[in-house]
Amino acid sequence: MAGRDPLLPNAWIVARREYRDRVRSPLFLASTVVLMGLAMLVAIAPIGIRYFDRQTITRLAVVSDDPDLAVRATAVADSVLNQRPDGADPASWEKPYVVEASEDRAAAEGALSAGEVAGVMIVQRLTSGQVDVTLRANESAGSARAQLLGLAAFSIGILDWTSRQPSGGAVDPFIPAAFRVEALNTATEAGRPLDAQETASRAFLGIIFVVLLFITVVIYGMWVATGVASEKSSRVMELMISAASPRQMLTGKVVGIGAAGLSQYVAIAVPTLILIAFQDRIAEAVLGPSWAEGAPIVGLSPSLLAGYGVFFLLGFVLFALIYAAMGAFVSRPDDLQTLSLPLSLVATIGYLTAIVALGGGQGLWVTVASFLPPFSPFVMLARLMVSAIEPWQVLLSIGILLASIAVVAVAASRMYAAGVLLYGQRPGVRAFIAAARKA
Amino acid sequence: MSLEIDHVTKRFGTTTALDGLAFDVARGEVFGFLGANGAGKTTTMRICLGILRADAGEIRWEGRPTGELPRRTWGYLPEERGLYPRMGVLDQLVYYGSLYGETPDRARREAVAWLTRFQIPDYAGRRAEELSKGNQQKVQFIAAVLHGPEVLLMDEPFTGLDPVNLVLLREAFMELRDRGRTLIFSTHQMEMAEAMCESVAIVDHGRLVAGGRMRDLKRASGRRSVRLALDGDPVPTWLVDLSGVESLRPGAGGSELELMPGTDPAAILSAVLARGATVTRFEVVEPSLEALFMEHVGRPADDEAIVAPDVAIPALDARGAA
Numbered sequence: 079m080a081g082r083d084p085l086l087p088n089a090w091i092v093a094r095r096e097y098r099d100r101v102r103s104p105l106f107l108a109s110t111v112v113l114m115g116l117a118m119l120v121a122i123a124p125i126g127i128r129y130f131d132r133q134t135i136t137r138l139a140v141v142s143d144d145p146d147l148a149v150r151a152t153a154v155a156d157s158v159l160n161q162r163p164d165g166a167d168p169a170s171w172e173k174p175y176v177v178e179a180s181e182d183r184a185a186a187e188g189a190l191s192a193g194e195v196a197g198v199m200i201v202q203r204l205t206s207g208q209v210d211v212t213l214r215a216n217e218s219a220g221s222a223r224a225q226l227l228g229l230a231a232f233s234i235g236i237l238d239w240t241s242r243q244p245s246g247g248a249v250d251p252f253i254p255a256a257f258r259v260e261a262l263n264t265a266t267e268a269g270r271p272l273d274a275q276e277t278a279s280r281a282f283l284g285i286i287f288v289v290l291l292f293i294t295v296v297i298y299g300m301w302v303a304t305g306v307a308s309e310k311s312s313r314v315m316e317l318m319i320s321a322a323s324p325r326q327m328l329t330g331k332v333v334g335i336g337a338a339g340l341s342q343y344v345a346i347a348v349p350t351l352i353l354i355a356f357q358d359r360i361a362e363a364v365l366g367p368s369w370a371e372g373a374p375i376v377g378l379s380p381s382l383l384a385g386y387g388v389f390f391l392l393g394f395v396l397f398a399l400i401y402a403a404m405g406a407f408v409s410r411p412d413d414l415q416t417l418s419l420p421l422s423l424v425a426t427i428g429y430l431t432a433i434v435a436l437g438g439g440q441g442l443w444v445t446v447a448s449f450l451p452p453f454s455p456f457v458m459l460a461r462l463m464v465s466a467i468e469p470w471q472v473l474l475s476i477g478i479l480l481a482s483i484a485v486v487a488v489a490a491s492r493m494y495a496a497g498v499l500l501y502g503q504r505p506g507v508r509a510f511i512a513a514a515r516k517a
Numbered sequence: 518m519s520l521e522i523d524h525v526t527k528r529f530g531t532t533t534a535l536d537g538l539a540f541d542v543a544r545g546e547v548f549g550f551l552g553a554n555g556a557g558k559t560t561t562m563r564i565c566l567g568i569l570r571a572d573a574g575e576i577r578w579e580g581r582p583t584g585e586l587p588r589r590t591w592g593y594l595p596e597e598r599g600l601y602p603r604m605g606v607l608d609q610l611v612y613y614g615s616l617y618g619e620t621p622d623r624a625r626r627e628a629v630a631w632l633t634r635f636q637i638p639d640y641a642g643r644r645a646e647e648l649s650k651g652n653q654q655k656v657q658f659i660a661a662v663l664h665g666p667e668v669l670l671m672d673e674p675f676t677g678l679d680p681v682n683l684v685l686l687r688e689a690f691m692e693l694r695d696r697g698r699t700l701i702f703s704t705h706q707m708e709m710a711e712a713m714c715e716s717v718a719i720v721d722h723g724r725l726v727a728g729g730r731m732r733d734l735k736r737a738s739g740r741r742s743v744r745l746a747l748d749g750d751p752v753p754t755w756l757v758d759l760s761g762v763e764s765l766r767p768g769a770g771g772s773e774l775e776l777m778p779g780t781d782p783a784a785i786l787s788a789v790l791a792r793g794a795t796v797t798r799f800e801v802v803e804p805s806l807e808a809l810f811m812e813h814v815g816r817p818a819d820d821e822a823i824v825a826p827d828v829a830i831p832a833l834d835a836r837g838a839a
Contacts, residue, residue: 083588091615099604313599317660320566320593321616 083323092322092330093337096305100338114346121353124282125361137194138177139186142201147209148179150241151201151234158230159223190214199227201234207242209235209255224259231257280382283354284436284463287386288456290343291393292429295455296422298339298394299401303414305331306405310497324495332398339394385462385472392479393455396486397425400452403490406497428456435460449475451482519544519699520565520668525574527560527723534560536723537574542701542716544579547694549714550703551810557723558703559596562670566591578668589617592666596673596703598657600645606632606656607641610663617664624663631659635685651682658686662693669693671702675709687713707807717806719813726813735803739778740812742805743785746771746798759788771798775808 100106140155142148160173180186180198189195197215204210211231213224235255243250309315318327353360404417431447435457447453448461448471458475461467520542527535535557542548552558563569565576567584576583578590600609607628614624632638635655640648645656654677662669675683690700690713704710710717711731718728727734747753753772757765761780766773774785782801789796804812 088616091612095604095612099601309599312602313595313597314601315599316595316597317593317599317613317657318616319568320591320595320661321588321613323588 083326085326085329088322088326089329089333092327093334096331096334097337097341100301100335101341106338106342110342110345113342114349117346117350118353120286121350122357122360125357125364136175136196138175139180139189139195139198140177140201141180141183141186141198144201144203145179146241147201147203147234147238150237151199151211151230152177152179154233154237155199155227155230158226158233187214197223197227203238206253207239207250208253209238211255211257212260213257214260228257231255280463281436284460285433286350286354287390287463288429288432288436288460290347291390291456291459292425294339294343294390294394295397295425298335299397299421299425300414300418301335301339302331302398303401303405303418304411305335306402306494306497307408307411307414310406310408311410325491328399328402328491328494331402332395336394336398382462386459388476389455389459389462389479392476392483393452396452396455396479396483397421399483399486399490403493403497406494424452425456428453432456432460436464449478451479454479519579520701521575521577522561523575523577525561525564525571525576527557527564527569527572534723535564535571538720538723538725539574540718540725540728542699544699545694545697546699546715547690547713548699548701549710549717549806550701550720551707551710551717551806552703552720553814553816555722556720558720559672560723561720562593562672562701562703565668565670566593587618589664590667592661592664592669594658594661594669594671594674596676598654600653600656600660602646603644605642606645606648609645610656610660613660614663617666619664627663628659631663632656634689635659635682650677651679654678655682655686658689662689666698668699668701671700673704674702675704675706683709707805707810711806719810721814727809731806734809738804738809738812740804740808741776741780741782742802742808743774743776743782744771744798744800744802745774745785745789745796747789748795748797750794753794755792756789759785761785773802773805775804 138155138159140148140152142151156173156175156177159175159177162168162171180189183198183200186195186198190198197213200212200214202210202212209231211227211234213227215224232255236252238255239250239252309318322330400421401418404421405414408414408417428447431444431453434441435444435448444457444461448457454475458467458472462472522538522540522542524537524539525535526533526537538557538561550558550561560569561576564571565583567588578586583590600606604612607625610628610631611621611624614627615621619627629638629641632641635658637648637652637655640652640656645653648656654674658671658674661671674686678686687709694700702710714731716728716730717734719726745753745756752767754765754767756762756772756774759774761777761784762774763777764775766775776782776785786796786799
């Protein structure tokens with residue numbers, strides 16, 4: 079039969095009907111509006127959090143073997159970081175940084191690991207007399223704070239040099255202070271370490287992307303399953319099978335419903351991304367100039383967006399095919415509730431693993447899951463967002479995903495055909511497998 | 518012969534649905550495919566359509582295996598009926614027409630013409646769920662014939678239709694036959710098959726038990742019936758006690774007596790007159806299709822009593838039981 083039934087144009091005709099049927103329904107419009115509102119709410123949530131966290135103060139520890147040097151470094155860093163912005167009310171403005179000298183370097187490092195301080199500034203005087211400043215923090219040398227502290231290091235060097243000059247004697251030559259940043263995170267973009275803002279931005283966007291993928295897979299996948307089950311329960315399928323092949327119907331359904339989902343997705347994503355892109359300006363307008371920390375979308379590169387698009391598309395197709403086969407298995411849409419639970423759990427495992435990866439988890443399971451369908455669309459996407467991934471790893475993951483889609487497509491097509499043959503019945507697994515073999 | 522069912526066998530696990538089924542259907546005729554539930558009718562139709570594959574044997578149309586034929590060769594009206602409930606009637610018909618390769622414009626024209634013919638042109642814009650069951654069935658019939666198939670396969674096409682719609686559908690059948698289409702339908706309603714079919718195949722347990730032109734089948738049967746009307750006795754149930762009478766079917770124009778094989782109709786007339794009855798009508802008739810079916814299958818086509826609107830009176834057997 080397949081030989082006499084090319085995929086087009088019938089798959090396209092089926093897809094068009096499915097698409098129109100979905101997007102014209104009042105329920106679709108209502109859910110689009112509600113989801114759009116929710117997504118926009120999530121997008122501006124960081125501003126709200128910052129609004130309620132106005133009193134949050136970033137702490138820095140200064141460590142030095144020389145107590146005088148420690149005092150000078152603390153004072154300079156404090157004055158550089160805590161510059162009151164123009165226009166800020168002196169009465170209500172509070173310093174955003176607390177810079178404290180710490181006598182115990184190990185304790186300071188421990189506080190850094192525990193997240194109690196954002197960074198540790200280690201100040202030493204070398205035998206040459208040069209001041210050496212090392213900033214250990216979860217950020218790269220390119221971050222705004224690191225650059226400010228680099229400036230502070232230069233000032234510390236001058237202050238230290240002047241304080242050590244003997245009165246009336248020969249002046250030692252001035253050697254500028256050395257400054258370097260030891261970034262503790264490993265995320266890179268084209269070999270360049272990401273700064274703290276980019277890392278935070280990517281983690282934030284990663285969560286949004288993974289959540290969107292999860293919602294897409296589960297909700298739109300269920301649309302596909304319900305569409306198939308409804309056709310069976312309403313007996314439409316019996317009329318359809320004489321007009322189109324199971325392969326044409328299955329492809330048309332997945333494409334049509336997928337396109338409807340994508341339309342809703344774009345309607346939700348575009349205003350949300352615009353909100354995210356302008357979050358700094360919104361924060362500045364709402365919270366004042368000192369709270370505009372830059373757009374959280376800064377870590378988003380075209381290659382990341384392309385990666386997201388690929389994993390989104392392949393992830394949806396894989397799950398949609400499985401959902402379609404599942405829809406063919408049941409005789410009534412009501413039965414889907416029970417049957418869809420295991421598949422939702424599988425998607426949830428992928429989602430949770432991705433969240434672990436977004437939090438910096440790099441265990442064996444995270445690595446394996448990033449190559450293993452159906453988890454890989456979630457987990458590889460998450461790893462792509464927050465950590466250094468070799469291109470071959472991404473390509474391998476996509477390759478395995480494509481191969482699994484091909485296998486699942488053949489199996490789903492047979493199960494779909496079997497579902498057609500057994501429609502109107504409540505088939506047992508054995509009968510279903512037997513019908514799938516004959517289909 | 519145009520459609521050849523050539524010794525087709527189909528098994529589902531341990532169940533043999535078709536067991537070397539073989540018969541032919543001539544091009545351009547109305548053909549009745551008769552059998553009780555589970556006889557293998559739907560399976561045969563599904564193999565014709567390529568939905569199922571035969572384990573053995575082959576089905577050919579004009580000498581070509583059905584698997585090689587374009588899908589639009591066939592029109593199919595399944596036993597289970599269903600339309601997209603929320604989709605408009607005309608949109609739905611255009612959709613099915615498009616799947617069969619019709620252009621949307623042509624499909625629309627054809628659909629409107631058929632809706633008009635079936636006296637439901639105003640329903641074109643309505644949702645399918647707003648239509649009565651009978652009208653939904655007409656829409657499905659249109660979906661099956663819209664693309665002008667050479668062969669129309671219909672599984673129980675008359676179920677649920679009222680007498681007016683039965684007439685409309687019957688006229689449509691005849692018109693399609695006159696246009697050279699081949700119509701094959703299964704039914705439990707023997708009277709409909711008898712009224713419309715030139716040929717029939719009676720199947721039981723996946724095997725052909727009788728088949729061919731209706732006239733030839735009736736002639737070949739040793740059975741005979743007589744139609745008898747008596748003055749002043751509209752329901753002469755005593756006739757069933759006469760020697761050689763197998764069953765009696767009372768009717769408005771007289772009673773029909775099914776005779777046992779070898780019984781002379783003249784002997785029946787003599788026996789009735791000997792009882793002192795006044796005979797106002799006496800006619801020797803060929804056995805009904807239902808009688809033929811009973812003769813070959815041994816039980817009615819449908820024990821679930823799907824009764825045609827114009828035939829509602831059960832036959833009495835020799836013991837007077839209904």
